[in-house]
Amino acid sequence: MAEGAGMAAPGSLDEHALKELIADELGAVRDRSLGLTTMALDEAELTAQVSPLMSPLVWDLAHVGNYEELWLLRATAGIEPMRPEIDDLYDAFEHPRVERPSLPLLPPSEARSYLATVRAKVLDALGSVRFDPANPLTSGGFVYGMVVQHEHQHDETMLATHQLRKGAPALLDPPDLHLGTSTPADKTEVLIEAGTFEMGTSDDPWTYDNERPGHLVDLPAYYIDTEPVTNAAYIAFMEAGGYDEPSHWHPKGWEWRCESGKGAPAFWSRDGGGQWLRRRFGRIEPVPLAEPVQHVCWYEADAYARWAGKRLPTEAEWEKAARWDPDAGRSRRYPWGDVYEPSRANLGQQRLKPAEAGSYESGASAYGVRRLLGDVWEWTSSDFHGYAGFEPFPYKEYSEVFFGPGHKVLRGGSWATHPLAVRGTFRNWDYPIRRQIFTGFRCARAAIPTVPTSVSSPGSSWKRGA
Structure with a gap:
């Protein structure tokens, strides 16, 4: 291509x-x-x-x-x-x-x-x-x-x-790619109305067995972030003591945190002045605040979401936000449509890093949710299982042997993922402690019913633990 x-x-x-x-x-x-x-x-x-x-x-x-x-x-x-x-x-x-x-x-x-x-x-x-x-x-x-x-x-x-690779010279040169001005989204989260959508596929010829069969899923209303969580937002979690407060963490996550001693995303360090730096393919550079946070494990993503009063989306919630077109009443192959267009997503090693918040506005889904493909793999709350009617093909070792609570589902691909190897139905999975992969996340929360007019707008009325 x-x-x-x-x-x-x-x-x-x-x-x-x-x-x-x-x-x-x-x-x-x-x-x-x-x-x-x-x-x-x-x-x-x-x-x-x-x-x-x-x-x-x-x-x-x-x-x-x-x-x-x-x-x-x-x-x-x-x-x-x-x-x-x-x-x-x-x-x-x-x-x-x-x-x-x-x-x-x-x-x-x-x-x-x-x-x-x-x-x-x-x-x-x-x-x-x-x-x-x-x-x-x-x-x-x-x-x-x-x-x-x-x-x-x-x-x-x-x-x-x-x-x-540590101590090696920088071998990968980031391209001089200009994407134009980033445009902030009007909202930090959007409402996905309750209803049924088609998840997975039965007729896309290059999809894997775990993406099949297509089936209807009925979801209650929920809110989902319009962008992945940024480095700046994640630093706020760190500076608020997020790594030191067990109430934010899944019990197994807190065990991992204490045993590993981790207190920041992988490849991050601090200079003498307190500035956060990251190592990227042999280069040390300041952490770019507007980029999505990268190299965090599922436990870290889950802890941030709890701290923020939200949660990780289920993979069904992620896929509905990415693929469902409520006006047309059908699911799309990509968030923006059925034809892949490179200008709409940060895929294929174009930049060797995530793009800044507000980039790739034209790649938004029908709901206005941005960058659901590319930039960072996004952790979901879901364990990896087959859909009802799953049949292993062409060998059970591709998917079936990994089913169970030991692996969490990731969606959307990263800047390093080739466009042929990802689509709106594609399901990745890994252990919840993995950080070397190019992972980030976005948050979701349950929709809060409209109550008296004195209640603030839906975008700001959530409570911790929703």
């Missing part, structure tokens, strides 16, 4: 156009993967593990090639395995991240050669593959979309690995 071009949903394309899109996107994602593993990095840096939370970069690189071989050559084109002896090395469920540096991984040059060979065979086979509607693996090009999205997701993981 060209950086400046809009893109319709894959389901709207005929087979010829879809194959052209697939070939283009396979090339584009590989350019990103190679770029993230070749920029001034020697072999030792590519094979090192910067944190037990992350794989060596060379593992991610070879893993995406192995995944592509498994699904696009063996499963789809019927081609015999190229390197069956490495399947175990790159099976994420066989070897957790902490073990991967000790495995006999392909060295960087061999990994790149393997990827190039796999890709050449994939492109050769693409012309003869039929997107049979009766075959769920190939219908609408699903398996190709799955592989492209998988590699984009690993690219975002590799960016998180780069962020965790």
Whole structure:
């Protein structure tokens, strides 16, 4: 997808156009993967593990090639395995991240050669593959979309690995991107009226199993913030003693807070004058007050919301605010419509950081809620579960094995997320203690019924604990 071009949903394309899109996107994602593993990095840096939370970069690189071989050559084109002896090395469920540096991984040059060979065979086979509607693996090009999205997701993981690297020179240069004047929203929160909306999807061909099936959800009225919580607002929470007051915290969150000793978002520190600084890809810079807070875990987000007298939205509340068009009576693929337009969201590593509050006004949803896609992944209050009627496809390890109260749902993507790898139905998930991912949040609260005229406006009449 060209950086400046809009893109319709894959389901709207005929087979010829879809194959052209697939070939283009396979090339584009590989350019990103190679770029993230070749920029001034020697072999030792590519094979090192910067944190037990992350794989060596060379593992991610070879893993995406192995995944592509498994699904696009063996499963789809019927081609015999190229390197069956490495399947175990790159099976994420066989070897957790902490073990991967000790495995006999392909060295960087061999990994790149393997990827190039796999890709050449994939492109050769693409012309003869039929997107049979009766075959769920190939219908609408699903398996190709799955592989492209998988590699984009690993690219975002590799960016998180780069962020965790300590003492390394700055390798990622933020682009000189001018977005124009930021326009503050008229309201800090908006009312989402009670009613039913369609959540998830049953017909978007590149969506994952956990986004399916589409179903109706009836929600009571609620308010949701028009923007993600900013660094300035989060600093106010910190300065008010938010990290020191157990009443703000979930019991397990308070346990995490006390055991970890954390008192600020990840990568933050204070200089001698008390100014908050952050480390971003090897650079130390003042914390930009107008940007969304980033690198906070679910427990921190939940504590802030309690302190503010609000709560985190459920994922159903988030999705209704993002997708539902009450006038048209239908859900959109993106907050602004059904066609992706780069000018409407901070996605795809355009800026290497979140944008300031008031940016991307044209990306607002039908309710006027802004920046629901891009900038930061947003924590919700919901545990990760399948929808009623969920069926694992094409393998249960993608979603089903993670269902349960141990993982919280994130929505919306971040500045590091590629547009093909996120949409209004997309569901991410992680442990509530995770902070290395590009996470932030916005708040919600229950709607308060209108009472006597002496009561203040809905936007200011909430009470703590609502």
